[in-house]
Amino acid sequence: MLKIVKDNNPTLRERCAEVPLPLSEEHQRLIDEMLDELLLSQDPEYRKKHPSVREGVGLAAPQVGHNIRMLVISYPTGDEKNPLVQHQLVNPKIVVNSVKKCYLSNGEGCLSVDQEHPGYVYRDFKIVVQAYDAKAKEKVSITARGYDAIVLQHEIDHLNGVLFYDRIDKVDPFKKIPGSVEI
Numbered sequence: 001m002l003k004i005v006k007d008n009n010p011t012l013r014e015r016c017a018e019v020p021l022p023l024s025e026e027h028q029r030l031i032d033e034m035l036d037e038l039l040l041s042q043d044p045e046y047r048k049k050h051p052s053v054r055e056g057v058g059l060a061a062p063q064v065g066h067n068i069r070m071l072v073i074s075y076p077t078g079d080e081k082n083p084l085v086q087h088q089l090v091n092p093k094i095v096v097n098s099v100k101k102c103y104l105s106n107g108e109g110c111l112s113v114d115q116e117h118p119g120y121v122y123r124d125f126k127i128v129v130q131a132y133d134a135k136a137k138e139k140v141s142i143t144a145r146g147y148d149a150i151v152l153q154h155e156i157d158h159l160n161g162v163l164f165y166d167r168i169d170k171v172d173p174f175k176k177i178p179g180s181v182e183i
């Protein structure tokens, strides 16, 4: 079991280092462990046994104590043809982003953040991310919209030392941005 770094730890605020490619066995093992850990967090039985673990849909390497640019994402889509979104990304880079914004109506959460931070977290509605995919073992280009784009941006933020609540308006946390999409 990997230990989750909480947001009182200043290491979560650092910019993470690029990972050398081709991926070393050690880094492949770590990103596989990260995915295992994320999937465990989604198992109700596991959470019952480990009450400190909360459910997540993504995990970035700095959240498990490694300040390098790797992240994993996994969640069901509810779509029969494409039932699962699952990524193991190394050195992800946002290469295209939309002007249009979106936000989760219930706000965002994070495995590293135990306190509630009410408010809207505005993100780009559409992004294109280029990365090395440690699952497919090749370079990939991912076009993501809405919820998929939000999860990717949340995890990529971790690689730059940014937490979701940094993006909540301090004066008016539930400010509406005209033209933004509620999800």
Ligand SMILES: [Zn+2]
Pocket: 109, 110, 111, 112, 154, 158
């Ligand atoms: Zn997070």
